[in-house]
Amino acid sequence: MTQNLLDLDLAGLTTWFGERGEKPFRARQVFHWLHQAGVADFAQMTDIAKSLREKLQQQAVVQAPAISYAHTSTDGTRKWLFDVGVANGIETVFIPEDDRGTLCVSSQVGCALECTFCSTGRQGFNRNLTVAEIIGQLWVAQHSLKTEPNRTTGEISERPVTNVVMMGMGEPLANFENVVTALGIMLDDHAYGLSRRRVTVSTSGLVPAMDRLAERCPVALAVSLHAPNDALRDQIVPINKKYPLAELMAACRRYLVHAPRDFITFEYVMLAGVNDQPEHARQLIALTRDVPCKFNLIPFNPFPDSGYEKPRSEPMRVFREILQDAGYVVTTRKTRGDDIDAACGQLAGKVADKSGRVMKRIHKEAA
Numbered sequence: 230m231t232q233n234l235l236d237l238d239l240a241g242l243t244t245w246f247g248e249r250g251e252k253p254f255r256a257r258q259v260f261h262w263l264h265q266a267g268v269a270d271f272a273q274m275t276d277i278a279k280s281l282r283e284k285l286q287q288q289a290v291v292q293a294p295a296i297s298y299a300h301t302s303t304d305g306t307r308k309w310l311f312d313v314g315v316a317n318g319i320e321t322v323f324i325p326e327d328d329r330g331t332l333c334v335s336s337q338v339g340c341a342l343e344c345t346f347c348s349t350g351r352q353g354f355n356r357n358l359t360v361a362e363i364i365g366q367l368w369v370a371q372h373s374l375k376t377e378p379n380r381t382t383g384e385i386s387e388r389p390v391t392n393v394v395m396m397g398m399g400e401p402l403a404n405f406e407n408v409v410t411a412l413g414i415m416l417d418d419h420a421y422g423l424s425r426r427r428v429t430v431s432t433s434g435l436v437p438a439m440d441r442l443a444e445r446c447p448v449a450l451a452v453s454l455h456a457p458n459d460a461l462r463d464q465i466v467p468i469n470k471k472y473p474l475a476e477l478m479a480a481c482r483r484y485l486v487h488a489p490r491d492f493i494t495f496e497y498v499m500l501a502g503v504n505d506q507p508e509h510a511r512q513l514i515a516l517t518r519d520v521p522c523k524f525n526l527i528p529f530n531p532f533p534d535s536g537y538e539k540p541r542s543e544p545m546r547v548f549r550e551i552l553q554d555a556g557y558v559v560t561t562r563k564t565r566g567d568d569i570d571a572a573c574g575q576l577a578g579k580v581a582d583k584s585g586r587v588m589k590r591i592h593k594e595a596a
Contacts, residue, residue, distance in 0.1 A: 264420035267372030293365030337399025402438035457512035
């Protein structure tokens with residue numbers, strides 16, 4: 230069976246080479262060619278013996294997801310739709326800034342958690358992405374963007390992607406093993422060499438998987454909170470019925486023991502008239518009093534038939550100032566790429582939905 234080498238971290242690649250009688254340093258060489266140089270053609274790996282290159286051509290491939298299309302926003306944001314087979318597609322977004330380039334990576338085809346304000350959740354769920362499909366998004370972005378100059382400085386960077394956020398389609402911790410393996414490749418100095426502080430996993434609150442992540446691969450953590458009390462969160466983030474806020478806050482405190490940052494980022498999509506009132510801000514203060522954190526307020530990005538509206542600026546200002554006056558660091562996410570449907574909550578891709586039988590499995594795996 231042909232092996233896709235993008236599915237393997239360095240340890241896995243070393244084992245795979247060892248099973249074929251090759252020394253460990255050969256795995257490191259190939260790993261470097263794959264991820265640092267972005268080379269998919271074994272014939273171009275010039276410091277590897279010809280006999281090994283021929284063996285690789287017979288037994289292995291380097292296959293990232295195929296690009297169905299790529300769009301660029303007026304603000305420089307880039308969105309790719311990747312074809313992951315059987316009428317399924319995933320979306321990946323690159324957000325360029327003067328001092329960094331952030332790639333928003335998907336972890337599943339769709340999402341089974343059914344958050345009511347999220348376009349991805351409305352598409353249903355089909356399957357988890359493989360390691361190659363997850364890391365392949367970074368592989369494509371990093372190496373295709375190398376030839377493009379910075380919009381401000383005009384300089385070309387060897388590593389245009391400086392930050393990765395697992396905030397694209399899907400719940401990363403519901404695809405735990407594949408996501409953790411991909412995270413390891415992102416952090417590996419022989420691959421992308423990203424700092425743990427520059428890699429963020431976002432979760433809607435799968436509490437047991439948060440504990441496992443803290444043990445296996447602690448990176449920066451963002452929690453999709455979106456409501457300050459259980460009654461409201463049960464409605465808009467249904468996984469809260471399984472892991473209510475008291476359990477979630479306790480898991481956040483446990484995670485901070487291992488985290489590379491000394492705070493949790495709470496993401497909070499502002500829904501007009503739903504969760505954006507002063508009393509909601511005060512409830513958030515009471516909820517998070519014992520959790521070192523910052524808040525990232527996200528104006529809702531409309532999509533067809535969502536049933537929600539974008540908040541007005543004045544309620545957002547009041548909400549933000551209540552949190553700031555209580556001593557919290559609060560940022561308001563700048564909407565990027567909304568003209569190409571690349572803004573937060575707008576990623577939809579193409580999903581052949583299998584949600585009906587998936588939620589039970591996700592709860593079982595998380596437990």
